[in-house]
Amino acid sequence: GESVGLHLPTLSVQEGDNSIINCAYSNSASDYFIWYKQESGKGPQFIIDIRSNMDKRQGQRVTVLLNKTVKHLSLQIAATQPGDSAVYFCAENFNNNDMRFGAGTRLTVKP
Amino acid sequence: ETGVTQSPTHLIKTRGQQVTLRCSSQSGHNTVSWYQQALGQGPQFIFQYYREEENGRGNFPPRFSGLQFPNYSSELNVNALELDDSALYLCASSPGGSPQETQYFGPGTRLLVL
Numbered sequence: 563g564e565s566v567g568l569h570l571p572t573l574s575v576q577e578g579d580n581s582i583i584n585c586a587y588s589n590s591a592s593d594y595f596i597w598y599k600q601e602s603g604k605g606p607q608f609i610i611d612i613r614s615n616m617d618k619r620q621g622q623r624v625t626v627l628l629n630k631t632v633k634h635l636s637l638q639i640a641a642t643q644p645g646d647s648a649v650y651f652c653a654e655n656f657n658n659n660d661m662r663f664g665a666g667t668r669l670t671v672k673p
Numbered sequence: 674e675t676g677v678t679q680s681p682t683h684l685i686k687t688r689g690q691q692v693t694l695r696c697s698s699q700s701g702h703n704t705v706s707w708y709q710q711a712l713g714q715g716p717q718f719i720f721q722y723y724r725e726e727e728n729g730r731g732n733f734p735p736r737f738s739g740l741q742f743p744n745y746s747s748e749l750n751v752n753a754l755e756l757d758d759s760a761l762y763l764c765a766s767s768p769g770g771s772p773q774e775t776q777y778f779g780p781g782t783r784l785l786v787l
Contacts, residue, residue: 570713593772593773594773596775596776598778603780604781605677605763605778605779605781606716606763606765607778608775608776611775613773651715655772655773659721659728659770660718661718661776662718663716663717664715665714665715666714666715
C-alpha cells in the first residue's frame, strides 16, 4: 500500500510463521522486478528478482509471485526468523534504467 | 556485503553549500546508479552512469550532477544545497548497464543540511 513519510505499512508475524508482503507496481510495461531488504542503517540488500515472462520464482525460503493482470507483486518468506525483521521494498524497472521503488513494508518478527 | 563502498558515511552541510559524495563499484561492474532516500521512504532514482556516460536520469534538478571515472568509481555532486536534500544517498552498481540487471547497493552516505 501507499505510505506517507514515516508511516510505513507494517506486518507483524510470529517467529516460524510464513510472511506475505504485497506490492502494487505502476507501469504495465515494466518487465523486471526486484525485492530488496533494508535493515536499519544499511543499504538495500537484494533478495530475489523476477522477469515479466514468469509468474513465480523461488529462492531459499523466499518466493516471489507476479500478477501482471492486476500489476501486483508479492514476497513470501517461509518460516520467518527474527533476522528477517527489516523494511522490504519492491522495485520495478519503470523506464529504462529508472528503477522505481515502492514505499516499503516494515516486517517485525516476534520471538 | 556487496563490495560497493561509499564515502563519507555521514556529512553535515549548511544550506547553499556544495557536496561531493563518492562510490566505488563492485569489482567487474561498469555501471553505477545513484538514489536519494528520504527518511521513511523508498529510494528515488537520481541518475545512472555506464562506461563514464550518463545513461538515464530521474526527476532531479540540474544541481544534481555526477561523474564516472575510468575505474568505474563515481561521484555525486549537489550544488546550492537545500534543507530538503537531507537524506540517505545510495549508490548501486551493476554489471553492464542493462535495465534488467540486479543492482547491488552500498551502505549509503547520510547527508544532513542545516
